[in-house]
Amino acid sequence: MTTNIKKTDINLVEAPPGHQGEGFFATSIEKVIGLARANSLWPLPFATSCCGIEFMATMGSNYDLARFGSERMSFSPRQADVLLVAGTIAKKLGPVLKQVYLQMAEPRWVIAIGACASSGGIFDTYSVLQGIDKVIPVDVYVPGCPPRPEQIIDGIMKVQELAKNEPLRRRNSPEYQALLTSYGIQ
Amino acid sequence: MAGITNEFLLERLQLQFGQKIKGAEETFGMVSIIIEPGSILDMLTWLNTDNLLKFKFLTDICGSHYPDLKDQELCAVYHVQSMENNVRLRMKAFMPISNPEIPSVTSLYSSANWMERETYDFYGINFTGHPNMKRILNVDEMDYFPLRKEFPLEDATRTDKEDQYFGR
Numbered sequence: 001m002t003t004n005i006k007k008t009d010i011n012l013v014e015a016p017p018g019h020q021g022e023g024f025f026a027t028s029i030e031k032v033i034g035l036a037r038a039n040s041l042w043p044l045p046f047a048t049s050c051c052g053i054e055f056m057a058t059m060g061s062n063y064d065l066a067r068f069g070s071e072r073m074s075f076s077p078r079q080a081d082v083l084l085v086a087g088t089i090a091k092k093l094g095p096v097l098k099q100v101y102l103q104m105a106e107p108r109w110v111i112a113i114g115a116c117a118s119s120g121g122i123f124d125t126y127s128v129l130q131g132i133d134k135v136i137p138v139d140v141y142v143p144g145c146p147p148r149p150e151q152i153i154d155g156i157m158k159v160q161e162l163a164k165n166e167p168l169r170r171r172n173s174p175e176y177q178a179l180l181t182s183y184g185i186q
Numbered sequence: 187m188a189g190i191t192n193e194f195l196l197e198r199l200q201l202q203f204g205q206k207i208k209g210a211e212e213t214f215g216m217v218s219i220i221i222e223p224g225s226i227l228d229m230l231t232w233l234n235t236d237n238l239l240k241f242k243f244l245t246d247i248c249g250s251h252y253p254d255l256k257d258q259e260l261c262a263v264y265h266v267q268s269m270e271n272n273v274r275l276r277m278k279a280f281m282p283i284s285n286p287e288i289p290s291v292t293s294l295y296s297s298a299n300w301m302e303r304e305t306y307d308f309y310g311i312n313f314t315g316h317p318n319m320k321r322i323l324n325v326d327e328m329d330y331f332p333l334r335k336e337f338p339l340e341d342a343t344r345t346d347k348e349d350q351y352f353g354r
Contacts, residue, residue, distance in 0.1 A: 120341070120344060124340045126324075126328075127324060127332070130341050134343065
């Protein structure tokens, strides 16, 4: 199996722990699904300002987010796995952001990129949403104003870890339902 | 054509409107007059149609809040320009905060539609006769007028700041 693959510059994902013998490999389905999810996260960029520019650099050839399995930007929320909110969200945009989140299918993750998406940033004012976690649940916060592409990649890798280790029943658990209910999401 | 001087402009305005002009001053080379709220539409119409002055361009409408002026707390400010004569004019109308009402000038200038809605949005000045007097920039659910002085600039839902470090 893996021993037959020629050594190249291409790194393959390690197989999850399991039992291996002649002609078979046994592991838990949870680990296999986690592996598949973590290495093919389709991002949905919700970029409103300078953090969005940093995210574009992250997608470009220098930083190349495609190396982490996020090759394809999904501009339809229905096919997206991870929502990347990069930039200031005005209060008037809050319901739009929530609508986009609602349109995503489970399992879905959210990254708040930058100070504004995380907490409102320098815009402590009546017209700006003080962090997107006021309207949708957030999995990973990336600090910075704006954060460098390395930090955004680190945030994506954190979501990969979450996806890899998430129990299959988590999205049906009463804790998760309670979290959604606290945001008014059924 | 020689430009119209500020003195001539003010003289002609006073000749036409007399007591309706409650005050006048010249700041930064621009005439500024204080008027009755009720007379704004008449004045703008006259300025627009007058053969000499030709103030045909509405530059801006905005609001202002002076909490210390009794019964004149809110102010609507109009800027008009005569492109032909290269002259500008500022007009201020003061209103009590208990009943801030002023006639809309949308019948004369379509561009006033946005400006009046924006002024209502931030100061709560009610432009009577406006075809669609509701908020334009802020969220519809907002229940106050954010640029009035009694409301803090900072958002009450901010959670990551320790009040003692930020003087709140």
